[in-house]
Amino acid sequence: MKQRTTDITVGLFMLAGLAALLFLALQVSGLSPKAAESTYTVYADFNDTGGITPRGRVSMAGVTIGTIDSVTLNKETFQARVAMSIHSDVDNIPADSAAVIRTSGLLGEQYIDISIGGEMESLKPGDTFYSTQSAMNIERLISNFASGK
Amino acid sequence: MDKIAALGHSGISMVISFGRAGRFLAGVLSGVPRPVTGFPLLMRQLYSVGVLSLAIVVVSGLFIGMVLGLQGYTILSDFGSEAAIGQMIALTLVRELGPVVTALLFAGRAGSALTAEIGLMKATEQLSSMEMMGVDPLRRVIAPRLWAGFIAMPVLAIIFSMVGIWGGMLVGVEWLGVFEGSYWGNMQASVDFRDDVVNGVIKSVVFGFVCAWIAVYQGYDCVPTSAGISSATTKTVVYSSLAVLGLDFVLTAVMFGNF
Numbered sequence: 202m203k204q205r206t207t208d209i210t211v212g213l214f215m216l217a218g219l220a221a222l223l224f225l226a227l228q229v230s231g232l233s234p235k236a237a238e239s240t241y242t243v244y245a246d247f248n249d250t251g252g253i254t255p256r257g258r259v260s261m262a263g264v265t266i267g268t269i270d271s272v273t274l275n276k277e278t279f280q281a282r283v284a285m286s287i288h289s290d291v292d293n294i295p296a297d298s299a300a301v302i303r304t305s306g307l308l309g310e311q312y313i314d315i316s317i318g319g320e321m322e323s324l325k326p327g328d329t330f331y332s333t334q335s336a337m338n339i340e341r342l343i344s345n346f347a348s349g350k
Numbered sequence: 351m352d353k354i355a356a357l358g359h360s361g362i363s364m365v366i367s368f369g370r371a372g373r374f375l376a377g378v379l380s381g382v383p384r385p386v387t388g389f390p391l392l393m394r395q396l397y398s399v400g401v402l403s404l405a406i407v408v409v410s411g412l413f414i415g416m417v418l419g420l421q422g423y424t425i426l427s428d429f430g431s432e433a434a435i436g437q438m439i440a441l442t443l444v445r446e447l448g449p450v451v452t453a454l455l456f457a458g459r460a461g462s463a464l465t466a467e468i469g470l471m472k473a474t475e476q477l478s479s480m481e482m483m484g485v486d487p488l489r490r491v492i493a494p495r496l497w498a499g500f501i502a503m504p505v506l507a508i509i510f511s512m513v514g515i516w517g518g519m520l521v522g523v524e525w526l527g528v529f530e531g532s533y534w535g536n537m538q539a540s541v542d543f544r545d546d547v548v549n550g551v552i553k554s555v556v557f558g559f560v561c562a563w564i565a566v567y568q569g570y571d572c573v574p575t576s577a578g579i580s581s582a583t584t585k586t587v588v589y590s591s592l593a594v595l596g597l598d599f600v601l602t603a604v605m606f607g608n609f
Contacts, residue, residue: 231538
């Protein structure tokens with residue numbers, strides 16, 4: 202086979218590989234070509250985080266507005282401290298809003314939902330949520346029910 | 351006593367052959383590739399190793415994706431969550447099946463051909479006559495083949511994953527009627543580019559390197575008879591498959607094991 206034909210077919214082969222990688226990036230992993238959005242960090246203390254993990258979703262009214270950065274244990278209060286990055290354009294979360302851990306579907310992943318408060322002031326970067334609601338634990342729910350509490 | 355001696359002998363020869371393989375690799379890689387003369391050689395090898403393997407990779411990828419779609423649908427629909435089929439297919443293919451199955455096919459399709467070709471060159475003394483003419487066979491014959499395997503394997507694995515995901519869509523969406531939006535939506539929500547796609551590509555790079563190394567080493571080191579070539583070809587396929595499966599476990603543990 203002539204060298205030129207070989208070069209062309211190999212070139213097409215490499216292009217097919219690049220196109221496939223692009224497909225995996227854009228269509229399969231949903232990577233958007235725009236730059237990473239600027240975010241600010243807020244914190245929330247939970248008694249029980251359930252199955253919350255970093256990279257999880259933070260949503261408000263069902264719309265994703267940020268991601269969970271880290272889940273650490275606060276050794277003084279024995280609570281879990283969750284750091285989350287909120288998109289900068291959502292800068293008017295009322296200061297008395299509550300962070301609630303919810304489950305999508307019956308067995309789905311857990312995420313943090315922010316239920317809106319009524320205060321005029323809004324959360325600033327580095328602030329901590331005033332009130333939180335921990336993950337629903339079915340075992341605890343059943344044992345509370347069984348013991349009649 | 352003879353049994354123990356035989357065991358010791360086989361142990362020593364195994365270590366020796368590992369050492370020879372390592373020195374062989376160092377010899378191949380230390381020769382700086384010459385851009386002008388080396389490039390056409392690399393292109394020819396990329397053609398025979400990569401382009402000619404494309405057909406088997408595409409066909410297997412399509413069928414594996416379709417089978418995943420069918421199996422996934424029957425299992426997931428019991429739980430009423432057949433919309434998660436896209437996520438299941440994409441994660442299985444991108445993380446595991448894409449790199450591993452492509453590497454196994456690659457070892458069978460391209461690795462065995464490399465071994466047989468180099469082994470026959472050795473048996474017909476083409477390699478030693480090259481040396482007589484002052485041409486380094488490591489640089490002229492082995493290095494382009496090693497690099498070609500190393501480059502072609504990730505490309506093939508990526509194409510395999512893409513075709514498999516498309517085949518899964520063919521069965522899940524077109525045939526069994528999963529909503530197309532939830533197929534892609536669930537997939538995009540759960541597949542991460544860095545953690546899943548890039549890790550899959552890293553796996554396939556490692557597999558490509560190992561398969562190509564085993565193939566060219568077995569060819570270069572074979573006993574120069576027809577029986578020797580045939581046993582070297584068999585060894586290539588067996589060793590490559592075992593190495594790929596073993597390394598896959600190690601890489602998976604490191605990448606997705608969370609420790």
